[in-house]
Amino acid sequence: MAASVQLLCLATSSGVPLYCRSKGESRQLPFSVIGSLNGVHMFGSNQDVLLTSTCTDNTRVCWRVFQDSITLIVMTSEEDASDLYLGRLLDNIFSAMVLLIGLDDLVNLKNVERLKRELRACYKLIDSFLAASDWIGDLTQCVDCVVSPDTDILQEALDVFVGAAESNFGCLMVMGKVVVATEKWWRLAAQEVMLLAWLVGSLAPSSSRDYPIYLPQGSPTVPHRLMTFQLVPGVEVCLLCGPTPSLQQVQAELVERFWSPLLEPLKGCLRTHQRCFPTSTPLHPSxxxxxxxxxxxxxxxxxxxxxxxxxxxxxxxxxxxxxxxxxxxxxxxxxxxxxxxxxxxxxxxxxxxxxxxxxxxxxxxxxxxxxxxxxxxxxxxxxxxxxxxxxxxxxxxxxxxxxxxxxxxxxxxxxx
The missing domain is CATH 3.30.450 (Beta-Lactamase)
Known part of the structure; x- marks a missing residue:
């Protein structure tokens, strides 16, 4: 039987399930099982015992409570799922929720039904963390990158483009991996940089996007705008900015002007992305x-x-x-x-x-x-x-x- 992963999200105070997500051959858990998993954790908490993980013959279970408000429980039958990985998985998933709906709604649970609806916006990003991926940033808490042979040219173009868009935060991505980024983009918290890359990589292809996002560590309650523009299929430039400029303004006035002369270097990123660095750098055959x-x-x-x-x-x-x-x-x-x-x-x-x-x-x-x-x-x-x-x-x-x-x-x- 194929390995499976089940993720449960509950309101900590009431135990009400907010959502369930799964990967592999997982069937929907009965409410009695969800209640038992939450109940054993609550019982331990009431006895001043912190229950973080346990194992059966074929399943590992981890619990985490965030902000005394949201409880996340993950169960997996994957052989290589360690406590380190599962702990970071739950941290990533809560941060993904903050990224897309903000911390206020997660801490102040006034309307559970409304929160359930809002959390649907997080499903694609959450599922990307559960799914098998060729990225490893979820485990290392670092952003996956590609080294292009044209790094200097692309870096210069990005810096000028981001400045013209009245921002300090921008990056160029190929298939969800960062090629170059501005200095201030790298100054964001490591998990934020990783989450933004995973978000862009998890979304359906689009010529442009204007996405409200929160920075889980830098700005968890005040939203920013994440704007993305597809330069060639698989290659996107991303901006973090405030109320201005508009998506249409950047699309019409800046994207063509700064990036159309660099069509070949951008296509070169696609040729490089799987190996992550130029073929001119040889590695030992073993x-x-x-x-x-x-x-x-x-x-x-x-x-x-x-x-x-x-x-x-x-x-x-x-x-x-x-x-x-x-x-x-x-x-x-x-x-x-x-x-x-x-x-x-x-x-x-x-x-x-x-x-x-x-x-x-x-x-x-x-x-x-x-x-x-x-x-x-x-x-x-x-x-x-x-x-x-x-x-x-x-x-x-x-x-x-x-x-x-x-x-x-x-x-x-x-x-x-």
Whole structure:
């Protein structure tokens, strides 16, 4: 039976269900089951016990309460669903609700039926977090990016375009991944940048949009406008602005003027987006997938077919892209939970801690895993984290050297 995920959203004070979303072969849960799941959490809370997660033989359940107002419960039968992932999933889903309807309506539950109707606007974004995706920002809390060979040209055009639109916040996206962004866009909270990219990536294609959004950390109660314009199919430029200018004004006066001369570089973004960086940067043939995180700018490159689709298909029988994705997500979870712990209290509480008899006397900077069908290696510096998946034939003693060379190659040759 295929793995399934079920998400429940309830009003904390009353236990009234606000919505249920699911992925996979999930049937609608009876109200008695929903009540039991909420009731056991409430019972623990009344006894001063915080119930965060539990496991059965084939299901993992997590609970989170936000703002003493909204309770989210997730149940999954997916084998690779860790507490770290599920904790971040619930945090992302609540932030997605704030992004689209604002914090006030979620905290002041005066009209439950009206809130239920408003929450329908969040379903596409919420479902994108539940669905299997080729992005990894939901787990890393960084935005997925693409490095274009024409980065300098596109960055200059974006900065001038955003300034002409009387804004400081803008980015260029290809298939939901950021190519370039303004300096102030990168100054938004990491989760906000990630959420905006996921929102644009989850929406149906459109030539232009004018979307009211809230910034969950920067402006949870006062809305801004997110304007998007399709430059070529799959490539969009996005703006965050106030009441002015109008969508029609930007569309008519600015989009054509600034972007039509750059048709070829924009098409080049589409050719690059799957590999995430130019083919002129070669990788060792034993590398099957990689995750590179810029820790200072909270952005990442996530690549499952680093040598192109044809090469990936030749290796597909041994390790198809879906398996590579699962391996990298699990390895990232292991590494940041046990070896590269985050500085924030929240992530420490959600992490999975491996038990060692003597503990570490130092802060690990590297770790590796060797399995039957793959090997993994991770390396951490002050600015970057690199997670690599190798073919099983790669010699274990060579992994450190290959990882170090790959990190140097990606960080010195690419503007990342």
């Amino acid at each position: 590398i099957l997938g990689l995750l590179l995180i810029n820790r200072e700018q909270n952005k990442n490159l996530f690549i499952l077919q680093p040598h192109g689709v044809e090469h990936s298909q030749q290796q597909g029988a041994a390790l198809p892209p879906t398996r590579r994705k699962s391996i990298l997500r699990l390895f990232y979870t292991l590494a940041v939970s046990a070896y590269f712990p985050a500085d924030t209290t929240e992530d420490k509480s959600a992490a999975l801690h491996e038990q060692f008899h003597t503990g570490f006397t130092h802060s690990p900077a590297e770790c590796y895993v060797a399995a039957d069908d793959h090997k993994c290696y991770a390396i951490q510096t002050q600015q970057h984290q690199l997670f690599l998946t190798f073919a099983p034939e790669a010699p274990t003693f060579a992994l450190r050297s290959l990882a170090t060379k790959t990190l140097n190659l990606l960080t010195k040759e690419l503007p990342f």
